[in-house]
Amino acid sequence: xxxxxxAQDVAVRASQLTKRFGSFTAVSRLDLTIxxxxxxxxxxxxxxxxxxxxxxxxxxxxxxxxxAVIAGFDVADSSMDVRRxxxxxxxxxxxxxxxxxxxxxxxxxxxxxxxxxxxxENIRHALKFMGLEAHAxxxxxxxxxxxxxxxxxxxxxxxxxxxxxxxxxxxxxxxxARHAVWERLKVLRRDLGLTVLITTHDMEEAxxxxxxxxxxxxxxxxxxxxxxxxxxxxxxxxxxxxVFTSSCGVIIQESGDFRNVNxxxxxxxxxx
Amino acid sequence: xxxxxAAGQKRLLYPEKKGGLRTVSPSGLAAFFGQVFAIVEVEIRxxxxxxxxxxSRVAQPILWLAVFGQVFSRIKGIPTGNLSYMAFMAxxxxxxxxxxxxxxxxxxxxxxxxxxIVQKLLVSPSYRxxxxxxxxxxxxxxxxxxxxxxxxxxxxxxxxxxHGVVSILGxxxxxxxxxxxxxxxxxxxxxIVKTRERFMGIGQxxxxxxxxxxxxxxxxxxxxxxxxxxxxFNPLTYLVDALRQLMVQGGQSVYGPGMDFGVLAAVxxxxxxLASRLYLGIVR
Numbered sequence: 001x002x003x004x005x006x007a008q009d010v011a012v013r014a015s016q017l018t019k020r021f022g023s024f025t026a027v028s029r030l031d032l033t034i035x036x037x038x039x040x041x042x043x044x045x046x047x048x049x050x051x052x053x054x055x056x057x058x059x060x061x062x063x064x065x066x067x068a069v070i071a072g073f074d075v076a077d078s079s080m081d082v083r084r085x086x087x088x089x090x091x092x093x094x095x096x097x098x099x100x101x102x103x104x105x106x107x108x109x110x111x112x113x114x115x116x117x118x119x120x121e122n123i124r125h126a127l128k129f130m131g132l133e134a135h136a137x138x139x140x141x142x143x144x145x146x147x148x149x150x151x152x153x154x155x156x157x158x159x160x161x162x163x164x165x166x167x168x169x170x171x172x173x174x175x176x177a178r179h180a181v182w183e184r185l186k187v188l189r190r191d192l193g194l195t196v197l198i199t200t201h202d203m204e205e206a207x208x209x210x211x212x213x214x215x216x217x218x219x220x221x222x223x224x225x226x227x228x229x230x231x232x233x234x235x236x237x238x239x240x241x242x243v244f245t246s247s248c249g250v251i252i253q254e255s256g257d258f259r260n261v262n263x264x265x266x267x268x269x270x271x272x
Numbered sequence: 273x274x275x276x277x278a279a280g281q282k283r284l285l286y287p288e289k290k291g292g293l294r295t296v297s298p299s300g301l302a303a304f305f306g307q308v309f310a311i312v313e314v315e316i317r318x319x320x321x322x323x324x325x326x327x328s329r330v331a332q333p334i335l336w337l338a339v340f341g342q343v344f345s346r347i348k349g350i351p352t353g354n355l356s357y358m359a360f361m362a363x364x365x366x367x368x369x370x371x372x373x374x375x376x377x378x379x380x381x382x383x384x385x386x387x388x389i390v391q392k393l394l395v396s397p398s399y400r401x402x403x404x405x406x407x408x409x410x411x412x413x414x415x416x417x418x419x420x421x422x423x424x425x426x427x428x429x430x431x432x433x434x435h436g437v438v439s440i441l442g443x444x445x446x447x448x449x450x451x452x453x454x455x456x457x458x459x460x461x462x463x464i465v466k467t468r469e470r471f472m473g474i475g476q477x478x479x480x481x482x483x484x485x486x487x488x489x490x491x492x493x494x495x496x497x498x499x500x501x502x503x504x505f506n507p508l509t510y511l512v513d514a515l516r517q518l519m520v521q522g523g524q525s526v527y528g529p530g531m532d533f534g535v536l537a538a539v540x541x542x543x544x545x546l547a548s549r550l551y552l553g554i555v556r
Contacts, residue, residue, distance in 0.1 A: 058395050060555055080299070083397040094388030098318040110310035111396040113303050139321075155392075 011036045011163050011195040012057065016066035019052050019219075026052040028219040029066065034163070034212070037193040039185065041206045041213035045248055049219035050199045051167070057197070058088050058165055071162035084112070087156030091167040093148045097141035101132055101151050104140060105158060112159040126154040130184060146177025153184065157194075164188075166198045170205060182208055203240040215247050223247045307398045311406025312413070319414060326414070329373050330421045333365045337429055340489075341365075350490050354522050362426045362433075363515035363523065364488030369422055370447055371508055374411050374454035375479050378462030378471055381407070381554065386468075391555050400548040404459060408452035408544065415451030416444055432521040442518040442529070449536045450511040456543040457507075463550035487512050492526065510535040 012034035019027040027049040034040040042050050055061035057068055059079040067074060073081040095104050105126060109119045127133045130150040140148060149169065156164055169185075170178040182205070188194040200206050206213055207227050215223035223230060223243065231238040234246060319326065337358070344350065345357040352360035384390045393403055426433060434440070461478070465471050485499055486508040492500055503509045514532035517525035525532060 055555075060391065060394060060552065080397050083395055086395065088392060088395040090388035090391050092386070092388035094392055096314065096318075096384075096387075096389055098321060099314055103314065103317065107310055107314050108392075108396070111307055111393070111398045113306065113397070 009035050010069075012040075012068070012070050012197065014053075014057070014066065014068040017053065017056060017063055017068055018065045019049075019056060019061065020064045026219050027056070027216075030216075030219075030221055032068075032214060032221075034195060034197060036162075036195050037189065038211040039189055039196040039198065039209045041210035042197065042199045042216065043201070043203075043206055043213055043244065044216035047218075048216040050216055052219075053216070054165060054167055054197075054199060058086055059083055084159070085162040087159070087161035087164045089149075089152045089156050089164070089166045089169060091171060093145060093152070093172075095140045095143075095148050095151050095155070097139065100137050100139055101127065101143070102136040104151060105155055108155045109158055114159060122158055126158050129157075130154040131180075144177070146173050146180060149173060149177065149181055150184065153181070157188070163195045163197060166196065168200055169198055170200075170202065178205070185209060203244055207240045215244060217248050304399050304402050307402035308406045308409060311403060312409045315407065315410030316413060319410075319417075326417055326421065329369060329418060330425065332372065333369050333422050333425060336365045336368070336489075337362065337425065341429075344489075350494065352491065353524065355520060356431075358429060359431050359520045359523070360491075360516070361489055362429075362431050363519045364486070364512050366419065366422050366426075366443075366447070366519070367450060367486075367508055367512045367515055368483055368488055369418055370415050370450045370511065371454050371482060372479060373414065373418060374451045375458045375475055377407060377411055377455040378458035378475065379468065381459055381462045382466070382468050382471055385554050390551075394552060394555060400551050401544060404456060404544055404547045404551060407459060408456050408540070411451040411455030412448035415447045419444065419447045433519055434521055434523075439518050443515060446511060446514045446518065446533070446536070449533065449540060450507075453507055453511075453536055453540045453543065456540060456547050459547045460543055460550060463547065463554045466554060482506060482508050487516075487526070507536060507539045 010033055012032060014030055014032040017027060017030040017032070018025070030049075030053060032040075032053075042053060044050050052061065056063050057070060057075060059075050059082055062076060067076070069075070070082045071085040073085065075082050095101075096107075099107070102123060105123045106119065109123060114122060124133075127136050130153060132147060132151055132154065135143065135147060140151065143151065153164075153166075153169075156166075166185075170181050173181065185196060186209070189196065196209075198205075198209065210227055212226055213224070213230075214221050227240055227243075230243045231240060234242050341358050341361050344361075348357075350357060350360075381390065394400075423433065458475075461474055462471055465474055485502045486506050487503060488508065492503050492509065495503060510527065510532040513525050513527050514529050514536075516523040517529060527535075
């Protein structure tokens, strides 16, 4: 990729994106630039503003101020055009258990206006890509968590979105299922040039997947950059965990709370 | 100028930007109806896979007709014109069953919100009105299935029903429209209260008063003046009124079927627009 980023290279651009709920500011003047073809991580402790940021980008929440442009369309002025170009996988396992895998995908294809003659072919490809062909006609309530997650990614990809947004994509999955999801995402980036925005608490996941990341805290961007650069800035054997705790730990101490950083991390993990 | 890599990536993802390929997601009336039928189909599939719920909803009508109705018939204290009390009551019980079934649509939407299903629907390029209408049409079809079961029950109680095609079609239309009205009302309530606990509280608070403040089990003329006013503004009153004329032999509508269907259709349209505006609120 060339060093210079032009407007056409940018899949997602948020400028001074802000969300206030009454007197509480959930997201404060956030600037984000996500290039086409990269996996971008949005990290931060609970209450950092990740979910609120995602909701604004996927048009579920109107920003209080600032702008966000996805695939060339403004989330406030052209929300329908944005929705046509994004795929979204929520944090919860959200496939409908009362339907089969194929029926879940068919519903999605119909809601995205896919013509009938393309539908079955696209669905077949999506199921095959995510390794779910053999289970396509079983009810989703019989699927494992990993299978449901793969089905949801298949559903989100069906209409060839410009940007795939995944909220905590592997939370609650066992290590085998987690690695399966990571592999699929890497293949999508490599073979399709898919642009992915993920939120995660899992530093291993962020390290494994993300080309660029941003750490939010109290609604503000406090760290941004490539994982390798951020780790190098801390020290030779530093992990993303260290980057995370050092950035969020500094803020906690600066805010006057002298709680031990490790204790804060344990509490944040327990609260999920 | 776009970098080569970015251009290549974009071409993979935006086939519609090349000449001759279709645009993503058409808009307009065809898209609207496509989305409505997509929602209807999945809702019906789920009901067909688990029809027990349909049968369990017949339990209350059995109680009302077989117990309450039989007892109050003996009292002969409620003036029901030329109809027996059981024949007077039967349309009210069908309407009650429509109300009580449809009112739980709100709970299922809150459940789907908790699972993330609603978020995915709202992030898709679907018209909100189509998502709401799809639910309403599916509720209407469920209402019709329930109508069949209750008709069997009413026939078994030897109440004289109208068998003509026009009457049956009229009853089906009324049941369909009533189910659409009350399920959409339920969705509006769910979007406002947002949680299951609050919905259960409000749901109970609304359904029983709606039932008793209607002409389901007694004529409006018997009500005190203040209750008569409430009954006039209660959509259930118009549903029962239409059913009373269409369903039972000798039954008479007080307001006229034209007024009854007109009110139900108008209430549905208002609720549809309201639910479409409020739907996003359920995920906030």
